[in-house]
Amino acid sequence: MDTVHDIGGRQGFGPVRWQHDHDEMAFHEEWQARAWAMCMCMFAVWRGNPEVC
Amino acid sequence: MASYDSEKVAHIHKELHSHLPPEPGLRVKALESLLVEKGLLKTDAVDKWLDNLAEKIGPKNGARVIARSWVTPEFESTLRNNAMKAFKDLGLAEGGGYELKAVFNSDTVHNLVVCTLCSCYPLRLIGMSPSWYKSNEYRARAVREPRGVLEEFGVKLDGDVEVRVWDSTSERRYIVVPQRPAGTEGWSEDQLAGLVTRNSMIGTHRDLRSGDGAA
Numbered sequence: 001m002d003t004v005h006d007i008g009g010r011q012g013f014g015p016v017r018w019q020h021d022h023d024e025m026a027f028h029e030e031w032q033a034r035a036w037a038m039c040m041c042m043f044a045v046w047r048g049n050p051e052v053c
Numbered sequence: 054m055a056s057y058d059s060e061k062v063a064h065i066h067k068e069l070h071s072h073l074p075p076e077p078g079l080r081v082k083a084l085e086s087l088l089v090e091k092g093l094l095k096t097d098a099v100d101k102w103l104d105n106l107a108e109k110i111g112p113k114n115g116a117r118v119i120a121r122s123w124v125t126p127e128f129e130s131t132l133r134n135n136a137m138k139a140f141k142d143l144g145l146a147e148g149g150g151y152e153l154k155a156v157f158n159s160d161t162v163h164n165l166v167v168c169t170l171c172s173c174y175p176l177r178l179i180g181m182s183p184s185w186y187k188s189n190e191y192r193a194r195a196v197r198e199p200r201g202v203l204e205e206f207g208v209k210l211d212g213d214v215e216v217r218v219w220d221s222t223s224e225r226r227y228i229v230v231p232q233r234p235a236g237t238e239g240w241s242e243d244q245l246a247g248l249v250t251r252n253s254m255i256g257t258h259r260d261l262r263s264g265d266g267a268a
Contacts, residue, residue, distance in 0.1 A: 008169025008220060010193040015205050018185040018257070026106065026181035031078035036181070037102035038085060041094055 111180035114145040115228055116249035120242045123233040133157065136228060140178055152225045153178065156217065158232050158259065163210055165203065165218045165256035166227040167195035173221035175228055179254055186255065196220065206257040229256040234263075 027033040088094035118139050122129040132139040136155040140146035153175055156164040168174065169192050174182035185191050194202050199216045203209075210216065219227045231253040237245060252258035 005170050007189055007193045008167070008195075009197045011197065013190040013193045016185050016188060016191045016194070016202055018183065018191075018206060026111075029078065031076075031081040033103055033106075034085060034099050035077075035081045037099040037106075038081070038088065038094070040102055041098050042088075045093060 106180065110177055112249075112251040112254065113246065114140070114143075115175075115179035115251075115254045116246040117242070118143060118145065118228075119230055119249050119254070120246035122230060123245055124242055132230065146178060151175075151223060153228065154219070154225060155228050155230050156219060157230045158256075160232075161213065162215050162217060163203070163208075163256065163259060164227075164229045165195060165199050165216060166221060166229060167192060167218060168221040169193070169196060170220075170222070173223050173226055175226045179228065179251070182255075183251065203257065203259075206252070208257065208259045210259075228254050230254075231259065231261055234261045 027036070085094065085099060089096055118132065121143065122132045122139070128139065128142070131142065132155045136153040137146060139155070140153070156166075158164055168186075172182060172187040174186060176182065191202065196218050199218050200210060203216070221227055231249065233245070234248060237248070248261045248263060250258050250261065253261055
């Protein structure tokens with residue numbers, strides 16, 4: 001795929017900032033978890049499985 | 054030409070934003086209420102998703118599969134040939150919807166997983182991906198200079214270790230199977246699972262040590 005989304009190999013990026021995320025926690029704030037869960041629900045609705053929501 | 058009053062524009066802008074809750078937590082709450090009101094979301098749906106995430110999926114599932122493969126050669130062969138089946142055999146896979154390939158590290162090979170297009174990751178099997186996995190820096194550089202990226206994560210490879218980078222798609226995702234650490238002969242599967250970290254299943258961690266694990 002050759003689109004704006006495909007950034008594999010693109011130059012000019014700095015170091016990967018992973019240190020703040022080394023503790024393996026999926027979320028650091030409750031609202032992040034809830035926003036994620038809402039996205040998953042809307043994804044299910046979009047895919048035609050609204051019963052899970 | 055219409056006159057442009059920047060102060061007026063700034064005022065209108067501020068006024069519009071003043072109707073939004075300032076904290077992201079409040080905004081998320083408002084959004085959730087709105088979705089429930091519109092009938093798109095049941096009131097307990099978000100809590101159910103989060104319970105599911107906390108109880109059923111997470112890096113520890115991958116750790117269990119890997120530990121089993123370390124102690125059971127037949128299971129290792131299942132993991133090599135049909136990784137999704139390996140998860141299913143342990144009762145750890147629901148649905149799926151994509152192919153899963155397990156890639157094995159060895160003394161001479163190190164594997165690294167990325168999604169250069171977006172953020173594809175075996176989420177329903179090993180939980181949420183870390184935020185750096187979705188960053189432009191990681192996605193762009195993991196394929197151009199994987200050794201440099203690995204060094205930033207503290208993984209120093211000898212020059213004769215081959216690096217294989219696997220680019221995920223929504224149809225095919227990957228899990229790295231790290232090497233079993235030396236000196237763990239006779240350990241139980243649970244103890245071994247305790248050594249496997251989330252990052253080791255992505256490939257940004259290579260040498261497992263006691264006390265690092267996700268399980």
